[in-house]
Structure formats: C-alpha cells, structure tokens
Amino acid sequence: MKAPPFQYHRPQTCEELGALLANLDNAKILAGGQSLMPMLNLRVLAPDHLIDINRISELSGIRETANGIEIGAMTRQADILASPIICARLPLLACALEHVGHIQTRSRGTIGGSCCHLDPSAEQPAMCAALDAEFVAVGPNGRRVVAAEDWFQGLLQSALDDQEFLEVLRFKPWAKRHGYGFAEYARRHGDFAIAGAAALLEVDSKSAITRAALLVFGVEPAPRRLRGAEAVLIGQTIHDITFAPIVDEARALDPMEDTHVTADYRRHLAGILINRALGDACSTSERSQ
Amino acid sequence: MTEQNITFTLNGEQRRASADPRTHLADFLRHGLGLTGTHVGCEHGVCGACTVIVDGVPVRSCLMLAVQVDGCIVETVEGLAKGDELSPLQQAFSTHHGLQCGFCTPGMLMTLEAFLRGSPSPTEQDIRIAISGNICRCTGYQGIVEAALAVVAAKASSS
Numbered sequence: 456m457k458a459p460p461f462q463y464h465r466p467q468t469c470e471e472l473g474a475l476l477a478n479l480d481n482a483k484i485l486a487g488g489q490s491l492m493p494m495l496n497l498r499v500l501a502p503d504h505l506i507d508i509n510r511i512s513e514l515s516g517i518r519e520t521a522n523g524i525e526i527g528a529m530t531r532q533a534d535i536l537a538s539p540i541i542c543a544r545l546p547l548l549a550c551a552l553e554h555v556g557h558i559q560t561r562s563r564g565t566i567g568g569s570c571c572h573l574d575p576s577a578e579q580p581a582m583c584a585a586l587d588a589e590f591v592a593v594g595p596n597g598r599r600v601v602a603a604e605d606w607f608q609g610l611l612q613s614a615l616d617d618q619e620f621l622e623v624l625r626f627k628p629w630a631k632r633h634g635y636g637f638a639e640y641a642r643r644h645g646d647f648a649i650a651g652a653a654a655l656l657e658v659d660s661k662s663a664i665t666r667a668a669l670l671v672f673g674v675e676p677a678p679r680r681l682r683g684a685e686a687v688l689i690g691q692t693i694h695d696i697t698f699a700p701i702v703d704e705a706r707a708l709d710p711m712e713d714t715h716v717t718a719d720y721r722r723h724l725a726g727i728l729i730n731r732a733l734g735d736a737c738s739t740s741e742r743s744q
Numbered sequence: 745m746t747e748q749n750i751t752f753t754l755n756g757e758q759r760r761a762s763a764d765p766r767t768h769l770a771d772f773l774r775h776g777l778g779l780t781g782t783h784v785g786c787e788h789g790v791c792g793a794c795t796v797i798v799d800g801v802p803v804r805s806c807l808m809l810a811v812q813v814d815g816c817i818v819e820t821v822e823g824l825a826k827g828d829e830l831s832p833l834q835q836a837f838s839t840h841h842g843l844q845c846g847f848c849t850p851g852m853l854m855t856l857e858a859f860l861r862g863s864p865s866p867t868e869q870d871i872r873i874a875i876s877g878n879i880c881r882c883t884g885y886q887g888i889v890e891a892a893l894a895v896v897a898a899k900a901s902s903s
Contacts (some may be wrong), residue, residue: 492807493788557877562801671808
C-alpha cells in the first residue's frame with residue numbers, strides 16, 4: 456500500500472523543530488523511518504504533518520563527556536556499531552546492535568527513533584534500560600532528564616509528550632573491565648526477536664560479583680529488569696552462580712501472547728536466554744581479569 | 745498535496761524533479777523517472793528488493809521518501825553496467841547462476857555493491873550476513889554468495 460497524504464516539514468535546527476511541534480496538530484516525527492515508514496505504507500498511521508528531522512545535524516553524534524557517553528537521538532545504528540568508543544565502553548550496546556535489522560536498515564535507523572517507537576522486542580531501548588541510560592527530552596518548557604525506569608510507559612508508549620522530542624541519550628559506562636552478555640531468539644537473523652536478555656557484571660579481584668544488571672525484553676510490553684535476581688548475585692563468585700532463582704524470576708513474568716508465540720513459550724525462552732546472557736557476562740568478565 | 749522540487753545526483757547525473765511528499769523513493773524512481781530496475785516487493789522493509797545506495801550506504805527505498813533525497817547522491821542498479829558491459833558483480837551473478845527469476849537481483853546487487861566497497865575482503869559468513877536483509881525465493885542464495893566470493897577473489901588476485 457501507499458502512505459496517506461500528509462504535509463511534509465524539514466526543520467534544520469532543534470529550535471525550528473520545537474516550534475513546529477508546538478504549533479502543529481496530529482504531527483509525527485520522522486527519524487530514520489525504519490518503523491514509521493512501514494506504518495505509513497500500511498496505513499496504520501495517518502498524521503496530518505510529518506516532521507523529518509534527518510537534516511538536524513545537532514541531533515546526531517557520539518561524544519565522550521566527563522560524565523560518560525552521549526549519543527544523539529538521530530545517530531544511525533550503523534555509526535554506533537562502527538564507533539570505537541561504543542565498542543570499548545558500551546560493548547553490550549554494540550553486541551545488541553548486531554542483531555538489529557540488516558545493513559540497509561541500520562544505515563538509516565536511529566537509536567532515538569527506536570527508543571521513541573518502543574517496540575517491545577527492540578534491542579536498543581532494552582539496552583538503555585539495562586545500562587540505566589538517561590533520556591534527555593526537549594519541549595516548550597525546556598529540557599528534562601528522564602530516567603530509564605520512567606521512560607517506558609507501556610506498549611509503544613514512551614514518556615515523551617506530543618510537544619517534546621528526544622534530544623540525546625546519556626550513558627554511564629560500567630567499570631573498564633566488566634562482563635556483558637546478550638542473547639536473543641528470533642526466527643531469522645535480523646528479525647524482531649521473540650524474546651531476548653542481557654546481563655552486566657562487575658567483579659572484584661576474587662571474582663566475586665559487586666554489581667549486576669539483568670534484563671529480559673520482548674516478553675512483556677516493556678523491557679524488564681530482574682531486580683531480585685540482581686540482588687541475589689551480589690557476593691556470589693562468577694564460577695559458582697546459583698542460576699535457579701534467576702531463571703525463576705525470569706519465568707515469573709507475565710508474557711505477551713500473539714498469533715505466532717504463546718505466553719508459555721516466551722516464559723520458557725526468558726529463562727533460557729537470561730541463563731545464556733549471564734553465562735556470557737561471566738565469561739567476558741573472566742577474560743577481562 | 746503539492747509536489748516538492750528536488751535536486752539530486754542519480755547514477756552520476758544531476759537530476760531535477762518534483763515529487764509528492766508521500767511518494768516513497770522506490771515508486772518515485774519507477775513511476776516518476778521510469779527507472780524500473782529498482783523492484784518493489786513488500787513496501788514495509790522486509791524483502792530488500794528495493795535496495796538502492798544513497799550517499800554511499802545501502803537503504804531500503806520503500807522506507808525513504810523521494811523528497812528526502814534532495815541534495816543526495818543516489819545509485820540504482822541502472823548505474824552498475826557501463827553500456828553493454830556488465831559490472832564485475834553483475835558478470836559474477838551471471839557466471840555463478842546468482843539469479844533465476846531476477847526479482848530480488850537489483851536489491852541483491854546494490855546491497856553487495858555497497859557492502860563490498862566498505863568490506864573488500866569479507867568471509868563467506870560476512871557475505872551471508874550482508875545479504876540477510878534480501879529475500880530470494882528461487883535461486884537459493886548459494887549462487888549469489890559464490891558470485892560475491894568470486895568478485896572478492898578476483899579483486900584480491902589483481903591487487
């Protein structure tokens with residue numbers, strides 16, 4: 456099918472974008488277009504105005520700051536994947552990005568677009584949740600910083616309001632030598648995952664875990680941190696982890712069901728995948744000792 | 745809706761045209777410019793048949809609006825051959841039976857063209873991952889992978 460008609464706007468600066476959002480009704484922001492364009496072509500959406508932000512150069516780029524790493528909302532997935540800064544300091548994100556679509560979609564798709572669309576099985580917002588990223592939103596009242604745990608408001612629903620746009624994502628990298636693991640199951644490489652999981656670990660000189668983040672995504676409408684299991688891991692050594700309570704927490708979730716996949720199967724996968732992700736996080740933290 | 749004027753470079757030539765903002769790039773190339781080499785399959789970014797190169801990177805032209813290529817450099821399958829002389833990749837597709845019905849071929853060629861420029865010495869696995877976003881329903885990929893590997897081998901032996 457073909458997209459319904461709309462009025463096209465192409466602001467060059469964030470200021471122009473802000474003014475458009477403040478004045479237009481039923482407007483939609485076009486970032487990389489890898490989710491919005493299919494929705495337009497399938498006529499799932501019919502905005503009156505389409506605001507193309509691809510020419511706003513101040514919205515893209517990867518910067519190392521005193522507080523961590525900032526990734527502009529319009530930074531393309533291919534550029535994040537190719538960034539030595541990301542590979543070195545946010546390896547979990549780099550690892551997950553290899554599973555995002557294909558080279559033709561990563562060349563256009565943006566991290567901010569994915570984080571605003573919030574498909575439950577999208578890897579990038581999920582990794583933001585695992586890494587406790589901060590989402591910087593800009594609106595008529597200026598800038599506000601939204602914590603990852605407040606960003607996800609439900610299925611396809613971010614904390615952004617109609618007049619706001621996502622400017623930048625801020626990350627605080629984990630210790631230089633941390634363990635990370637990512638696992639997902641999709642029917643084909645690059646497809647949306649049926650379920651996925653991620654793990655991050657920091658360990659001391661005796662291989663005892665001092666900090667942990669565990670997450671499953673694609674299971675519930677938003678990515679889910681396994682806070683109980685994270686607490687249980689503290690103090691255990693990476694060679695001697697008791698996996699049962701972790702798998703139990705992953706399987707205690709309330710999974711979505713669709714025409715292809717039952718809730719039970721998602722529950723099963725959640726347990727398997729968190730196990731694999733944590734196993735990989737143990738191996739990478741061991742290798743980096 | 746009113747059409748918008750755009751200026752861009754298409755296969756090395758400067759072009760001026762106008763497009764309705766809602767028209768995606770693939771439809772614009774085919775219907776607006778008569779370049780039917782770019783194929784339209786699914787129109788939601790799954791099949792890869794419409795892959796073209798914009799500013800050096802492979803993109804799905806059904807997921808980009810024509811008005812977005814204003815000022816860009818666009819390459820389509822029509823730009824690969826020089827007259828009747830096939831490009832090395834096209835020739836390799838022919839030699840290695842990399843096409844049968846030909847529907848996925850323009851997308852496969854443009855994906856591999858962009859990929860091989862950026863990765864001159866990929867492994868077979870790298871090539872398979874590169875074309876994982878292009879669906880072929882008849883040749884079965886093997887000939888396509890062999891064609892790409894042949895181009896890589898030819899380049900390695902000539903340099």
